[in-house]
Amino acid sequence: MRSSIEENIIEVKRRVEEAAKKAGRNPEDVLILAVSKTIDVPRIKEAVQCGLNSLGENRVQEIMDKYEPMGEGINWHLIGHLQTNKVKYIIDKVCLIHSVESLKLADEINKKAEKAGIIMDILVEVNIANEESKFGIKPEDCESFIRELSKMKNINVKGLMTVAPFTENPEENRVYFKGLKDLLVDINNKKIDNINMSELSMGMTGDFEVAVEEGATIVRVGTGIFGERFYPNKK
């Protein structure tokens, strides 16, 4: 019998495929990042067995805890706010940091990457809807921010990421996804040295189809794969 995680994954894949085709895109150009925060190792392993070996976590501690038990062959992504003093713990563990939104953080990633002898792939987090409560660079500040990052030798700016507003109606976020894509194209057109971005990390369980239609190359799906999350400290 199929587990519910397996069924969920089949369904998410089908919906990504449909959205990609609708937009004339190749579904293989969209990475489904399984957001495994709060999920225990046995359940994450079920998802990996279904072919999803790229995992997104928003806390450094959870990557540390799950790194060994999950074993080899996992592509870990850090998708949540990253404190400068924690960069050293994950620099050799993650393949992409989605949440770079200050020069101080970028500078620390650059330094630790140099020390580790690697070039770290990163995305710039953009607060595309200008929400008070959200992390991220303001759209109008993105170009100058990226010009600064372009000088850091051990950082490779792969693209942009956003956490769109929470909404019941995914169509309401279409304007923001389109805006993030336009911003990426716009900045690429400035021909900044070392900058040629190709990744758009946007869309979550509630709105990933609209994001794919608007050009997402990475969708971050948690609830849609693992079901509702349980936070021990919350009711």
Ligand SMILES: *Cc1c(COP(=O)(O)O)cnc(C)c1O
């Ligand atoms: C938790 C989280 C997600 C996944 O959210 P779902 O709605 O469960 O799909 C995506 N991106 C970030 C940054 C997250 O923290």
